[in-house]
Structures are given as C-alpha cells and as structure tokens.
Amino acid sequence: xPPLAKATHATPASPAxxxxxAFPYTEHDLARFRATQQLAYDCAEQVAAWIEPGVTERQxxxxxxxxxxxxxxxxxxxxxxxxxxxxxxFRHFHTPLQFFAGNRRLEEGMPYVLDCAPIVDGYTADIGxxxxxxxxxxxxxxxxxxxxxxxxxxxxxxxxxxxxEVYAAVDAQIAAHGYDNRHQVYPGRVIGHQVTRTTVRxxxxxxxxxxxxxxxxxxxxxxxxxxxxxxxxxxxxxxxSRHAPTPGLWAVEPHIGFRGVGIKFEELLVVTEDDAYxxxxxxxxxxxxxxxxxxxxxxxxxxxxxxxxxxATR
Amino acid sequence: xxxxxRRRTVHSGGLPLAVFEQGDPAAPTVLLVHxxxxxxxxxxxxxxxxxxxxxxxxxxxxGAGESGVPAxxxxxxxxxxAEDLFAVADAVSPDRPVHLLAHDWGSxxxxxxxxxxxxxxxxxxxTTVSGPSLDHMGHWLRHRLRRPTPRHLRQLxxxxxxxxxxxxxxxxxxAPAVWRLGxxxxxxxxxxxxxxxxxxxxxxxxxxxxxxxxxxxxxxxxFRPTLGSPRERPTEVPVQLITLTRDRYVGTYxxxxxxxxxxxxxxxxxxxxxxxxxxxxxxTVAGMVREFTARIDKxxxxxxxxxxxLVVVTGGGSGIGRAxxxxxxxxxxxxxxxDLDLAAAERTAELASLIGPQAHAYRVDVSDGAAMxxxxxxxxxxxxxxxxxxxxxxxxxxxxFLQTTEKEWQRVLDVNLWGVIHGCRAFGTLMADSGQGGxxxxxxxxxxxxxxxxxxxxxxxxAAVFMLSDCLRAEFVGHxxxxxxxxPGIVNTxxxxxxxxxxxxxxxxSAKQARAAKLYARRGFPPEKVATAILTAVRTGKPVVPxxxxxxxxxxxxxxxxxxxxxxxxxxxT
Ligand SMILES: NC(=O)c1ccc[n+]([C@@H]2O[C@H](COP(=O)([O-])OP(=O)(O)OC[C@H]3O[C@@H](n4cnc5c(N)ncnc54)[C@H](O)[C@@H]3O)[C@@H](O)[C@H]2O)c1
Numbered sequence: 001x002p003p004l005a006k007a008t009h010a011t012p013a014s015p016a017x018x019x020x021x022a023f024p025y026t027e028h029d030l031a032r033f034r035a036t037q038q039l040a041y042d043c044a045e046q047v048a049a050w051i052e053p054g055v056t057e058r059q060x061x062x063x064x065x066x067x068x069x070x071x072x073x074x075x076x077x078x079x080x081x082x083x084x085x086x087x088x089x090f091r092h093f094h095t096p097l098q099f100f101a102g103n104r105r106l107e108e109g110m111p112y113v114l115d116c117a118p119i120v121d122g123y124t125a126d127i128g129x130x131x132x133x134x135x136x137x138x139x140x141x142x143x144x145x146x147x148x149x150x151x152x153x154x155x156x157x158x159x160x161x162x163x164x165e166v167y168a169a170v171d172a173q174i175a176a177h178g179y180d181n182r183h184q185v186y187p188g189r190v191i192g193h194q195v196t197r198t199t200v201r202x203x204x205x206x207x208x209x210x211x212x213x214x215x216x217x218x219x220x221x222x223x224x225x226x227x228x229x230x231x232x233x234x235x236x237x238x239x240x241s242r243h244a245p246t247p248g249l250w251a252v253e254p255h256i257g258f259r260g261v262g263i264k265f266e267e268l269l270v271v272t273e274d275d276a277y278x279x280x281x282x283x284x285x286x287x288x289x290x291x292x293x294x295x296x297x298x299x300x301x302x303x304x305x306x307x308x309x310x311x312a313t314r
Numbered sequence: 315x316x317x318x319x320r321r322r323t324v325h326s327g328g329l330p331l332a333v334f335e336q337g338d339p340a341a342p343t344v345l346l347v348h349x350x351x352x353x354x355x356x357x358x359x360x361x362x363x364x365x366x367x368x369x370x371x372x373x374x375x376x377g378a379g380e381s382g383v384p385a386x387x388x389x390x391x392x393x394x395x396a397e398d399l400f401a402v403a404d405a406v407s408p409d410r411p412v413h414l415l416a417h418d419w420g421s422x423x424x425x426x427x428x429x430x431x432x433x434x435x436x437x438x439x440x441t442t443v444s445g446p447s448l449d450h451m452g453h454w455l456r457h458r459l460r461r462p463t464p465r466h467l468r469q470l471x472x473x474x475x476x477x478x479x480x481x482x483x484x485x486x487x488x489a490p491a492v493w494r495l496g497x498x499x500x501x502x503x504x505x506x507x508x509x510x511x512x513x514x515x516x517x518x519x520x521x522x523x524x525x526x527x528x529x530x531x532x533x534x535x536x537f538r539p540t541l542g543s544p545r546e547r548p549t550e551v552p553v554q555l556i557t558l559t560r561d562r563y564v565g566t567y568x569x570x571x572x573x574x575x576x577x578x579x580x581x582x583x584x585x586x587x588x589x590x591x592x593x594x595x596x597x598t599v600a601g602m603v604r605e606f607t608a609r610i611d612k613x614x615x616x617x618x619x620x621x622x623x624l625v626v627v628t629g630g631g632s633g634i635g636r637a638x639x640x641x642x643x644x645x646x647x648x649x650x651x652x653d654l655d656l657a658a659a660e661r662t663a664e665l666a667s668l669i670g671p672q673a674h675a676y677r678v679d680v681s682d683g684a685a686m687x688x689x690x691x692x693x694x695x696x697x698x699x700x701x702x703x704x705x706x707x708x709x710x711x712x713x714x715f716l717q718t719t720e721k722e723w724q725r726v727l728d729v730n731l732w733g734v735i736h737g738c739r740a741f742g743t744l745m746a747d748s749g750q751g752g753x754x755x756x757x758x759x760x761x762x763x764x765x766x767x768x769x770x771x772x773x774x775x776x777a778a779v780f781m782l783s784d785c786l787r788a789e790f791v792g793h794x795x796x797x798x799x800x801x802p803g804i805v806n807t808x809x810x811x812x813x814x815x816x817x818x819x820x821x822x823x824s825a826k827q828a829r830a831a832k833l834y835a836r837r838g839f840p841p842e843k844v845a846t847a848i849l850t851a852v853r854t855g856k857p858v859v860p861x862x863x864x865x866x867x868x869x870x871x872x873x874x875x876x877x878x879x880x881x882x883x884x885x886x887x888t
Contacts, residue, residue, distance in 0.1 A: 178662065258668075259669060
C-alpha cells in the first residue's frame, strides 16, 4: 500500500542536473530489509492460516498487527490493511477512507488481500498478500498470471526504461490479459514507491491517516529532495515518473482485478546503478508458482500465426 | 434408410390402442401424443429424428387412426384419455418413467396425466406444444373474468376470437357435416395456405374424415365440464412449454402465470404455426426435446433466463467484443468468439469459461465470406444454432476522401461492411432455418450519422452497416429474429492503437495513434458499458442504441439539425 499522498508534479530537470544518487545500502542493510520483509510475509501467512469465514476485516488487521508486534515490530510505515471479497478489486471505492479495514465478513469462496508495512530498527517492509478461502477459479487464474507481472517489471527496470513507460508496459499486459489495473485506484495511481531507512525521531506508533508520523516525516523529506532532481519517490504513470529507475529500494505492488476478484503482491525491488533484482525470491506468491500447484500463467498475448483454415482450439 | 417401426396393441378401458415403437428400447423412452384431427403419423419427422438416441413410442388415441372407437361420449373423458396414456407407458416402459411430448389435444390430455397425483413417478418430463390444461385454462378464465382489466379483457377477446371453432364444435350436426362435406378434402390446402405446410403424400392420413368427425367428441365431452369447474392441478413433473409464435388457435398468453401450477417450468419459443411446428420444423422440436430430456436425465436444474443461450461474437479478442463476450458468459450464455488474433480470442474464451459455461475461440477473418460460411457451419455442428450473433469486428481508419487510397477503402469496407454482411448472411440463414428466432447485433458507430471529412471511409462503412441493419430488421421480423444497431461513441479500447491514417509516414502514424489513444483513455468510457447496452438491446429488442452521451447527443442533433452537423463535418479533427 503506497502512502496516501498525491505524487507532486515534479518539474523535469535537465538530464545533466538529475545525477542519480549512488546506491545507498550495504549488504548488511539489505539483509536487514530482507529479514523485515520475511517477517512481514511470515505474519501474513500465519493470519492466512488462521483466517476463516465469519472473520471481519478489522479482526484480520488486529490479528496481523498482534502477530507483527509479537515478532518484534516497533513501528509501522502504515497501519495494516485487509480487504475481503470484491473489496480486493476496490470495487465501488470512492474515497480513500474506504481503504481502511471495515466490517466486511469473510465468506466461503471469497478472495482477500492483506497489506502491512512493519518497521524494525528503521528497516521498512511493505508487503501485499493475496489469498482465498475455499474454491475460487478466477482467483486461481489471477494468482498464476501475477507471475507475468513480476517478470515484466524486472525486465523493464533492468533495461532502465523510464518508470512511466514501465507502468505503461504493465498496463498493456493487463489489457492483453483482459484484467483491470487496480493500482490506479491508490492515491496518485501509484504502482510503487521508494522505501528508505527511517532515521527520524518522531513518536513511534502514532499515525496520521493511517501512516506513521515517522513515515510522513521521511516521506516529506524524500519528496522534497527528489523533486529537486526531477524525480519522484512515487512511481506512477504521469510526468513525474518520466525518469529512469532511481537506485535504492522500491516497494512495487502491481494490483490486478477481474470482476469481483483482485490480487496483488508487494515486495521490495533493489535498483542499483546498473542492475535490478527482487530482494528476495523466497516469498509465498513465488513459491506458489514454483511448486507447480498453480495454473501456468497465460503469456503475453501475441498475434497468432496466420492460419489459412478455420481452427477449433478448445 | 428408416429403421423399422414396430407395431403392437395395448388394451385400455376396453379398447385396443395401436402403438408404434422405434429406436433402441434400452434408450430413454419418449412418448408422443398427437392432437386433433391427427394420428400418430403427424409425428413422422420428429419420431425419426428422436429415434437416433431415444426409444420413441407413439400411439393413435382412442377414436383415431387404427385404435378402437369408444361407444359413447363418456369414453372420451379426460380421465379415460389419461388412463390410456399411463397404460401405454406401463406397457412400453414398465420400469422407468417416460418422457412425454404432446401436441394440441394430445397436449390437453397429457396435462390431465401429468397433473394426476403421483404422476412424477411415471412421467420424467413433459414437453407441451399448443395445448393447455383445461383446468389451468379454467382458472385463467376465472381470474380474468373476476379482474377485467383492459389487458385481461383484450386477452379474453383475443382468445375468444381464436376459439370460435370450439363453440362450433358444440353445435349439433354442424361440425360433422362440415368435415364430411368437404373440409376433410380441403384440409391439405388449409394446411398449405394457412399453416405453410408443404403437402406430402402420406399426410393428412387417409382416415382423416372419420378421425375428424369422431374427434369432435373430445371437445363435447370435456370443455364445458372442466372449464366450468376447474380443479386445482399442480404438478411436480418438469415441464417444457414450447410456445408457437404463429399459432392461430392457442394464444401465447394462455400460459401466463403457469408457474403457479408448474414450479419446474422451462419456456421455449418456436417461430412456427400450429402444424408447421411439427411438419416443417420437426428437427428443431426434436432438438428441444433432446436437450430437455438430456438435462432432466442428468438431474439438471432449471436454467435461469439467458442461461444456456449460444452467443457468437466476432472480433471477440479485444475491446467491446471481449467485454460483450464476458458479459454474456456472466449471464450464463455459452459463448463462441472469433478473431483474427487467435491468442486474444482464446484468452477471452478462457476468461469467459471462468465466469460462465465453457467458451470457445476460433480464428476467422470476417472479411472472408467463405471462411465465415465455414465458421457458421462449424458453430452449428459443434455448438448448435446461435441465439445471438454480435457482428463486432471492425477497424478504425482516418483520412479525407482525396487522401484515402483505393486499397485503404477496400480494407475498411472489407472488414467493417463485408464482415457484417457475411456475418448476417451466414448466421442469419442458420437462425431463419432453425425457426427458433434469435437476435443479431451489428456494431456500427456514431460516425454513421456524424459526418466528418476526416473519417470518410470509416463513416461510410458504418453508415452502410446502419442501413443494412434497418433493412434486415424489416425482413427478419418475419423470422422472429431481432436486429439491433449499436453506436458506441468514444470508447477506451485498443482500436486507437490499430487504427490507420491515410497519407502519413509510419512515424507520423504511430504519433497519431498515440495521440488518439490518449484522448480515448482520457474520455475513459469502458467497453463494459457498451457490453451492458448490448445485453439490454438483446433483451428488449431495441433497434438502435447510441451508447455514450456524445453518441446520444449526436444522434439527436442529426435529426434536429442535420445542417449543423454537415457544417461541423468540415472541421479538421485528426
Ligand atoms: N472504440 C470505439 O470508440 C468505437 C466507437 C464506435 C464503434 N466502434 C466499433 O466497435 C467495434 C469493436 O471495436 P473495439 O473498439 O473493441 O476495437 P478493438 O481494436 O479493441 O477490437 C477489435 C477486434 O476485432 C478484431 N478484428 C479486426 N479485424 C478483424 C477481422 N477482419 N476479422 C476478425 N477479427 C478482426 C481485432 O483483432 C480486435 O480483436 C468495431 O466495429 C468498431 O468500429 C468502436
């Protein structure tokens, strides 16, 4: 879940002045970020195992928070979120307040999404976990296809394509799949945002509109400094993202939907000066694809070879 | 070669009944009950068709054909006729309940059997054509007489006007005399002229005069007593009601409220007359019975409206076509999509199968007439005759008249106009031949009535589709096939990325495509809303549907102030 702030329109600076910052993290830092992300996904999986029909979104977020705190989390980048049923696809969302967990009860066959952002010693994770209770064929299809987006984003960022163009490539893939782009419902339409080590000294645990005070302080500082360089710490499809990927850590969260079902993942992408990779491949959604239990993802729709005869295909 | 028909005799109520069997006795039994003034021969086509996978049993009802004749009027009472039916069923299928198909008087007497207490143990399903339960009809009359709203009165008058012969049949001497003095001889002509039944050697039966005169007793023995004091006759048996749109004798609204008596009711419509349904559209009726018995034998539940419909969408791999296919699938329809881009069409079919019944994809170029004919044949063979055909595939093109080359003209007309012509011809023929009616949706455009110097070829092709649909509608109404023209407006689809522009270089063209794509995206009207409009048009039969507000406004302007639009056409809009 991205911060609930609008991406400010940066004035594109001339390429010469927008010298990229050096990659700011050591191996040790990366290991700490990885550990926080593992911890977050671990708690999400625990809640997924605990969750059952009848549970409300609020109960789920409370459980998630309880487990995170028990695991040693001191502060949150944002409060935990949980969406059930067609709220996973953000259907009928009109105000940002609707993102907050509500009284929707989980029912058999419903999809759900958990989203949390714990901070441990200033190392932030921001994760999204999609699940379902019982049978849901649409969810199965979406969950399998999510793989295509993880690979696409990495390929595009590695090629150092401007972030708004990566966003457009993701959109084109969503259209080819026949899905809806649901990350565009997030404030600022963002598909991702930069994550840094929070070093400020605000009161921990206090939050404004769902975002920790420390988060907002850090974010404000980032917004200002990045803006000076014609870059944005928020990754969207507008002009402010018309720049090559900034070295650092990005929480990337493609969120796709079909009819009443939505799914996302959110995890940290490491962008160095000349390369990029996902911080960790040992995550629940990746394991789902590699254990082969999921359906094979539908590949990008490419034009079929012209065939002379009529073909029955199914 | 026709398989042999085995004849046997079953005794019931002291009379011999002539019973005719064909098909594999191990297959599900379907019992056919004929009406007045027919014999079992009226089922010849349908019996032959059903015998492919059913044990088909027909009999001559008492007083007709080769069966015995009751001594008096009491022998024609409904109770006795129902008893005959059960006797035949018990003789030919002692261990398994039978499926029932009945027409006209056969249907009236079958209702008597179907509504008998415990009938569900002997009758697996009942398909009824043109013959209500007299008890239900009695309640129907009472209800309308008690509440004479204008609508009810209209229905009463209409049915009364179409039931004159019933009254005539009650007059002494008259009806028998008419049959004897010439109606029997004239019957083939009556059927040909009023019912559009092609005369054939073995029909009507040679015993017609005798059968017709005796059968009058059916009316005299039953109408007054049953209609006068109707009984409460519900049934558990699943019933399929085939309503004939051109039936001269049974008004379609006679079945209004039938659900009160038949909780498990499936309604079908056939575009045929009282007799042409059996004698001209036998294959269609047999198909309906086959579908119904198969569903019942599988223990299938009653489908909702729209469920199980077969819908074909061209250009279903993207945009409006994909959204329409998915909306129909969600509504329970079996969807077949075609597209030039097979992978895209397959993707649509896959998504459709997730939210509805199994869907199918084919690679077809709509501008290729022979390929479209082959496509229609394949669809008919593998999935059946479509209920809805959506001619959606189309391409965008921009250019003034002098800029547009002959080749560009050809391409636009080939896809946008010829594609629709081929679709209407190939699938319209299937629909008309089947007699089940249907609906054709042609996706035109607001450009059809919104001239622009920059869209000459595109607008011309879409205006042609608009007029084609208007003409087609007038012709197809006679076949029970509706035609709707859809004029979307500016809809956010892939069309902008594939549209071509006359007199531009490749680079200019992609810049223009990008600009158009941006404009369409900013307009942000989703193809799903066009799909909803298409489903509504099919449901309501609306002839012309502009979808977006701008498409509606333009349509209004084109009628109020065409001169203004002619002026606006001069604007440069690319
Ligand atoms: N998008 C709009 O604003 C708009 C406005 C008015 C009318 N329309 C009409 O709606 C229809 C659908 O357009 P769309 O916007 O969904 O476009 P689209 O480009 O997204 O989809 C059209 C589909 O048709 C297929 N197709 C093209 N030529 C074909 C051929 N010869 N044979 C088979 N398939 C073919 C394409 O492969 C594509 O999948 C078209 O007839 C178009 O003219 C669209």
